[in-house]
Structures are given as structure tokens and as C-alpha cells.
Amino acid sequence: MKPTSINQAWNGAEKCGHCPIRHLVLFADLQQDDFNQLHEPIHDLEIAAGNAIYKEKEDAQFVYTIRSGMVKLVRYLPNGSYRIVRLLQLGDLAGIESLSGSTYLHHAITLQDTSVCRIPVKDIEQLNFNTPNLYKQLTARWQKVQSDADIWLAELTVGHAKKRVANLLLYLSHYQSGQYFYLPGREDIGAIVAISTETASRTIAEFKRLGYLFTTHQGASINTEKLEQIQ
């Protein structure tokens, strides 16, 4: 396994200004002056698939912007099983609860090799206190938390297993720019749509047999029309 690594550290203005995904990230609306208020270093992290960015109940001092890859937010249940309550991708913020609480609410675990920017909460609070330029982007991200949670609740936990898995595939495919998307393991699929691993496997296998789902080394792709018709 590739080790978790810290590639770079820098102070705000030097690098954020040249961020290739600047239009997608939390700092999108900041002015040059605002960056001067960032006093602590921002780290650029590469995290190999399967590792935790942070864990539930840990001291929450950082927010993470996802630059590439995919992250699952996980809650463990008393009986030892787990539930995935959200998936994070390009431009999403992990650990946003650190802005309000003192500890993280979930485990954040990478599904693929993932790169993130680690931003100190202190800097964000400082910015929020001194400039109104962050407010809009922060609110937009909180709102995405809400609408994603709604999708989870309304589309991924209701109805028959086939319908739920179909909706998950449509969701995964929709949030990806290209034709191919990352297909989670069967246990994770089960933890997302609240079905057993075996039922997830059976359903995925059936979709493959029916030609609704294809998997290659580049990722998975789907027949959207067919999956939308499933009841």
C-alpha cells in the first residue's frame, strides 16, 4: 500500500491563487487581501485508498477540501456493522462539522487514492470574522450536506433492493464528469443503501447480466434508461 504522505505545505496566498480547481473550492470568492489572513500552513495530502482522513470523536481542528478521489463518511453501529451516510468527491468539504463542534461526527475513509487540502479551522473562523467573502461558499456547502442527506433518505433507503441499488448507480454516475465512475465494493454498497452484502452482490451481478452495468479497469458505466425504469 502506498503510504499516506504530505506533499506540500504553504501559506495561503502563495498557492491557493493558482489552484486549478479554485472555482470549485471553499476559497473561490476570496480576494487577494483575504489570503493574507491565513496564518497557519495549509497542507496538501495524498491519501491511499482505504485510509482514514480523520475518525469519529477525534479532536476536530481541520476541514478538508477533496481535490480528487472519493471519500466515504462512516458511522459505526452498536452491533459492529457500519453505515455510510455520505460520499464526498471533487470540491466537497470533509469535516465541516469542525466549524461548529469540537469533534468529528464520522470516520472519513478514502475509497480511492485521494488528494485533499487540509485547512485549519482557526483560519476559517478568522476569515469569517473579518470578511463576508467566505459566507456564501460555506453556506453552499452546508446546503449540499442537506440535499445529499435528502437524496440518501428519499432515494437510497426506500423501496426494494433493486430500486435502491439502481438509484445509487445513477447517483454515482451523475456526479462524475466522464462515462466511467468508481463502483464501491459490495459491502460498501450494502452500507449505503441499507441492505446486506449478499443482496448487494446479487443485485449488481444481475445488473451486469442484464447489460445495465459494465465494469472495466477504467471504472464502471451504466445504461441509464434501463436503470431508471426499475421499480
Added chain:
Amino acid sequence: MKPTSINQAWNGAEKCGHCPIRHLVLFADLQQDDFNQLHEPIHDLEIAAGNAIYKEKEDAQFVYTIRSGMVKLVRYLPNGSYRIVRLLQLGDLAGIESLSGSTYLHHAITLQDTSVCRIPVKDIEQLNFNTPNLYKQLTARWQKVQSDADIWLAELTVGHAKKRVANLLLYLSHYQSGQYFYLPGREDIGAIVAISTETASRTIAEFKRLGYLFTTHQGASINTEKLEQIQ
């Protein structure tokens, strides 16, 4: 049915300063000067049980602070059924998405007679631009959206029907100050924990027979230990 009514309208400082639940509401941290920035009237509304405060896709111009009663946030599904994605009580904010989007994401429907303060979004944006005193309370409310959604996802949509209903009763009981709490109708219980109305009814009836749940004209109460043991 009691009609929906507007009791009072006032401009910020005159009344918010004397709000009996001031410590619980969005404006908790505002200073006297801040209130002077409220230019549009804030209305105090009484809404009878079963009425909509706002509906999905309506133009979102107001945020509502719940002063008493209970509200369900509802999403209708393509097949005509519905799902309750959150319950709001004292101090919660309904329509918080109006701060970021242009339309409401849910129907907000009162379960009991409910009183709310209707706050124009423009005033909140104005305050956010000019003072940092609102940020903390707003963030706390966004965070509650997240943690409530997590509870819904992790505790109310996983496992057997009995376990889900038991968790719902514990949730309802926990967020109430007194011994008694409001017990939703069977159809609503089904829409919260994603089971059929009949299964909800059977489960509630069984809990009553077992002495885990009691209903009186004052509301419902539970045997917490017994419900926590259910698997």
C-alpha cells in the same frame, strides 16, 4: 380547524430583545446595534396542525424559527408516497436552504399547532454581511441539520422494523423536556422509518401491549430501558 393566523408584526429590536426563548434562537448572539439592521418586518405566525408553512419548489424568501409545536419536512416520491426527512422543534430553523438556494427543498407541514417567527432572508444576508455575530448560530443550525440527518440515516433506516420504531420513540422522547412527547400518526411513523403504515401500527400496538409505550391525552411516554434493549 383553527385558521392560520398572523398575530403580530414588528421590526427587530422592538421585540426580539424580549423574546422568552431568545437563548435558543438564531438571533441569540446579536447585539442591540445589529437589530437596527433589520428593515423588513418579522411576523409571528400561529399555524394549526396539518397545514403547510411552505412547499417544495416555492420561492424561498423566509426562514422560520420554531417557537412551539412540531413540524415535519416532507419529500414526495415519484410513486405518490412520501418520506419525512426531518422533524423540527423548539429553536430549530425551517427553510434554512433559502440562505443558499432560490426554492425550498421540502414541504414543511405542522404536526401540532405551531408558532413560528418568519424572518426575511434579505435581513439575514444583510446581517451576515455586516456583522460576524450571526455566523456562529447559523453554523450551529446547519450542523444540527447534519447530525439529525445522520441519526435518521444511521438509526432510523437500518435494521428490523421494531428496532427502527424503538429508536424513533427514543429520539422523540429525548428531545422533549418533559415526560410526555408527541406521537406521530402511524402513516407518518412509517414515512419516517421507511416501513409500511400497517407495520408501524402493529409495532406500536405491540409496544403498548408490552408496556413499553403509554399514551394519554397529554401525549406519549415510554419505558426507555426496555426500548433500548430491542434489537
Added chain:
DNA sequence: CGGATCGTTGACAGGTATCAATGCTGGTGG
């Protein structure tokens, strides 16, 4: 005294969890 609405209960078919066994594949070390 109906009628409407909601809650309860029964019967049954179908779907899903569970337990279990068997493929499959990528990585490791001989």
C-alpha cells in the same frame, strides 16, 4: 346517528437476511 378518518388485526405472497460453500483475483514469497 351516520360518515369519515385513523388505527388495528388477519392472511398470505414475496423479498431479504442469514448461514454456508464455492469462485475469482491480485499480491507475496519461494
Added chain:
DNA sequence: CCACCAGCATTGATACCTGTCAACGATCCG
């Protein structure tokens, strides 16, 4: 280079749970 292993995916058999259809009871209100 190949055998082996560990982890994941697939598939089968079965019991149980829950959705569905249906009927009936309770309560409130006009």
C-alpha cells in the same frame, strides 16, 4: 515464474420478516 493465500464476489438454500390486500373497530365531528 509459479504456487499459494487472503480478501472479495458470487451463488444456493432456507427461515423469517414485511408489504400488500382486506376487513373490522374506534373515535371524532357534524
